[in-house]
Amino acid sequence: MLGSIPGEANCLGPEASRGSLIILSVAGDTPGVGRVRCAKNRRIPALGQARTPHGGGVSILVRDGAGVEVGVLEKEVPERATVTRRFSADVNLIIASAYFPRKADVSSEALDTLLGANGAMVIGADVNSHHVLWDPLRPSDDKGECIVDWCVQNDMKIANTGLATRRQPGTAALSSPDITLCRDCEISNWKSALSPDSDHHWITFDVFVGTSLDVIAPSKPVRALYSWNKARWNEFRKLSDVLIFRGMKRSAKGADALNEAVTRGIRMAAKRTIPKGKGVAPPFWTPELTKLDKMVQECKNERKRDALIRWRRKVLVDTAMGRWKENVLKLSTTDSASWNLVKSIYAPRPLTSPVLVVDGHPLTKRQQAQALAKMYMARSTKAPHAPEMRILSTRRSTFRPITEAELDVALRELSSGTAPGDDEIHCEELKELGRVAKKCVLRLFNCGLRTGLLPAKWKHGIIVPLLKPNKPASNMASFRPVTLTSTLCKLMERIVARRVRDCVEDKLQPQQAGFRPARSTVDTLMQVTSAVRRRRDGEKTAAVFIDYARAFESVDHNCIVKALMSFGVEKHLVT
Known part of the structure; x- marks a missing residue:
């Protein structure tokens, strides 16, 4: 379990009372698969810290130093520190921490400095910005919009579940200025809890590195149907x-x-x-999509709900593409499952109902309902x-x-x-x-x-x-x-x-066949055929x-x- 834990003063001393920590402890599990566990241990050495002399930021602590590489501490905004944990020759996890001061600008160029080498990566940052995707308690700002756009461009997933990560001293107002991002790994069980030493909360979660999505059981609540x-x-x-x-x-x-x-x-x-039966879990569904689905259902603000729906759609597409790439790599000319997959792709089947698109833009559910209702009302005469x-x-x-x-x-x-x-x-x-x-x-x-x-x-x-x-x-x-x-x-x-x-x-007229018992279109065809055959020589038959x-x-x-x-x-x- 990997935990981004704000404000643990007992680990770094009094000067870090307003800081944030990432605690990393390693336990051997499946070979070739890295699994990280969080632990509160006062003897864990600090390997890097992104902070200012005035406080804030994120610190990285590792209990087991085996297979750990510590990057250079960068003091430019955003201040950042990096630690790489190597589980095997092919499985690594890059842990990056960053701190954006309250008055600092957040731009794509500044966020690009957090990107390391390709592979699994987790970023814990005090961004001092807000967006509905991680902070439903505060209105979204320009910094938050910039971070969301950057995440979409760089395939970063937001792991926050909407829980508060900070309590304002004095007023006890809640907000979520801290954000957890991940790439090429899966995060679940993201939680936030009050810290006895800081105004920031403890943040804990599970990280799965080097494993496919098949390991994580789908957690979308399926609609159970009656077992008649x-x-x-x-x-x-x-x-x-x-x-x-x-x-x-x-x-x-x-x-x-x-x-x-x-x-x-x-x-x-x-x-x-x-x-009721258990139902069938939908494909490609991950804990992150479950979190987003719950946030969409609970969100009352229409603008925020639309933003959540767009993000959920993007995450679903990315997950499906990842699963597809895994299946493509497994294709073989001697494997019957591969040929069944090819047959299912090329098999003729009816079109499904996609998202309604107008002027190249997908409509939300409310917009779809309003547009269709307006069209059907106009048709009614x-x-x-x-x-x-x-x-x-x-x-x-x-x-x-x-x-x-x-x-x-x-x-x-x-x-x-x-x-x-x-x-x-x-x-x-x-x-x-x-x-x-x-x-x-x-x-x-x-x-x-x-x-x-x-x-x-x-x-x-x-x-x-x-x-x-x-x-x-x-x-x-x-x-x-x-x-x-x-x-x-x-x-x-x-x-x-x-x-x-x-x-x-x-x-009713005997010629009417539709919507009548014991009649069909064959009766009408027989009537037309009989009328044509009854014509005399030289006469013409017209039909309208x-x-x-x-x-x-x-x-x-x-x-x-x-x-x-x-x-x-x-x-x-x-x-």
Whole structure:
């Protein structure tokens, strides 16, 4: 473990009370792999120190002097000291420390002086600057922006996790002026703790040198999915009956309250009776990406979040390229795995959905959502003759409630394995509901049909833009929106659609084949073929094919309601 430990006065004497230390102790582990451990030992000799007569800076201490080379102390700004630890003939670790005084300028030229020879390197520095990537407690400044740009250009990774590294004397204000950088090595378990001797904190972390990323287990928290084959369905039915009935008994009247009781009961029953799997860890994920992912999720400032996302994307690309280079070096004409890799690269496969790009710049998630929403709203049209439909509540004497038989048919038609909506209710759970729970669901559906008011949460959906095959990602029109809505809502839609279909089926033209049971495009082709063959000698046959652009997006809903009511569909079915 390597530790950058600010302000250990007992090691260097009283004059170093405001300094920073890097303590290095070596333990033999895997041959050819260097692993460094941190230890607090008052007998460790100081090999180099970057500091000014007024204090500050970083010091390097090594407990075991075997295989250690000490560089020349440079007193120009930034003051810097270097120590090289040689683990073997091929595995080295360069430890550089630096100090930028508060009033000193931070530039790319000054930062370049910290770069040593190629290979694994760790830099611990008191930079007296701030950026959201290592100091979310203070606003970013120009010095911090310069350091981030320099890190990107030189493939340096920032190991800080956002914890404070300094407590202001007097005011106890927290900040992070100390930064830990690494190159060609992996840092994990970066921690910061209060020091009893200084206003700077102790900083400790693990460094992996001379090992590939395969040694470090992926630590990204994967989303665990339900293991439906291991579900205890008998317990689920009994528990869902009790929880849903109890929730409905206690809830207020109205579709929203009934929907909340049903969804809450299903979720609670599933949590107790359906286990979750471990999930599959994503490739190329490292502890640094886990840290960045957590920082992105917790960051509330949109500007800072965008900066974190850009940095996370850069780190992911670098990690993937490093893994790819390792795989390329292992390729062999006699290795079957190498040929499988080549086949997988050249195998035809559909395009994935990349990051939405506009004017050559990738958009953030919020910008993507706003741009797509604006485009889809502009496409939506309204017919000038469409009436403003105001459908009142249906009288109980004319209302035909949904029956349990209709619900069972709709449940059997639900597709398993589909993504749930925002309420996290799955089709598999609805299919296994008990008899009491089904009656509660029927009560919810009939309440919505009778009053014309559906739960407000059913109108919320998760829109996922999918890139159309062979379309450019730079054009927003290349994306097809797919909306994940409530599974309960889709279940009720199936029941209503069946009733509407039964009412209008005999009123539709026989030539229409789309969206009708027991019909397909083959029927239309047969009709066209028959018309061509029936022509007499000398007669010509003309055909007109019309393709409406964005037909589903431009259909006015009020016109659909008007047409359905003209077919005699009941009012409560078109609310």
